[in-house]
Amino acid sequence: MSVTARWLELADIKDELAARDWFPGTSGNLAIRVEDDPLTFLVTASGRDKRKRTPDDFVLVDAFGRLIGEQTGKPSAETLLHVEVFNRTEATCSLHVHTIDNNVISELYAARGEVVFTGQEIIKALDYWEEDAIVRVPIIDNHADIPTLAAAFAPHVRSSAGAVLIRNHGITVWGETPAATKRYLEAYEFLFSYTLKLRALGVHS
Numbered sequence: 001m002s003v004t005a006r007w008l009e010l011a012d013i014k015d016e017l018a019a020r021d022w023f024p025g026t027s028g029n030l031a032i033r034v035e036d037d038p039l040t041f042l043v044t045a046s047g048r049d050k051r052k053r054t055p056d057d058f059v060l061v062d063a064f065g066r067l068i069g070e071q072t073g074k075p076s077a078e079t080l081l082h083v084e085v086f087n088r089t090e091a092t093c094s095l096h097v098h099t100i101d102n103n104v105i106s107e108l109y110a111a112r113g114e115v116v117f118t119g120q121e122i123i124k125a126l127d128y129w130e131e132d133a134i135v136r137v138p139i140i141d142n143h144a145d146i147p148t149l150a151a152a153f154a155p156h157v158r159s160s161a162g163a164v165l166i167r168n169h170g171i172t173v174w175g176e177t178p179a180a181t182k183r184y185l186e187a188y189e190f191l192f193s194y195t196l197k198l199r200a201l202g203v204h205s
């Protein structure tokens with residue numbers, strides 16, 4: 001697919017996530033695969049208001065997250081996480097958002113190292129179709145040093161679809177297609193919100 005087609009695809013996803021208010025304070029970053037060999041991908045430019053749609057929203061980077069050719073923008077500070085996703089799997093899209101729900105869940109379940117979901121219809125949106133499917137989302141510590149964060153993140157990137165919570169930071173979700181990745185992210189955020197509402201009612205799992 002052309003860079004332009006991929007750009008538009010990612011811009012549409014960015015607009016949809018922005019409509020959900022999932023980019024507070026310029027947080028969040030998004031990436032989409034453009035070429036396999038050599039690997040190139042588009043990633044959001046760093047520090048920008050992801051609610052706005054502009055010609056400078058994305059930059060094209062290589063397998064190491066370095067800018068390709070003459071471009072003025074700066075890749076997301078967290079590009080190395082997307083580098084791990086695209087180098088380790090066949091995922092085509094990687095989405096990172098900070099929401100209050102994913103931050104609170106990451107803190108509540110940090111000591112367990114994961115949060116586990118079962119018995120929810122929305123799990124089917126994650127492509128788990130068995131009645132008793134169990135979904136596990138690993139939780140890693142946050143590190144200001146991004147290579148250290150990427151090293152902690154990488155062991156959890158084992159297939160072309162997955163998600164990792166970063167404690168008191170956010171979630172990174174990736175998938176086989178951009179549409180599937182957005183669906184996964186929405187399903188995870190649904191599960192987080194449901195769990196927090198249940199806990200607020202005094203029900204603990």
Ligand SMILES: CSC[C@@H](O)[C@@H](O)C(=O)COP(=O)(O)O
Pocket residue numbers: 025026027028029044045046047048075076077078096098
């Ligand atoms: C502005 S707080 C969030 C950042 O520190 C970072 O975690 C983030 O998600 C966005 O960084 P960015 O460099 O714009 O991709």
Ligand SMILES: [Zn+2]
Pocket residue numbers: 027028029078096098169170
């Ligand atoms: Zn972040």
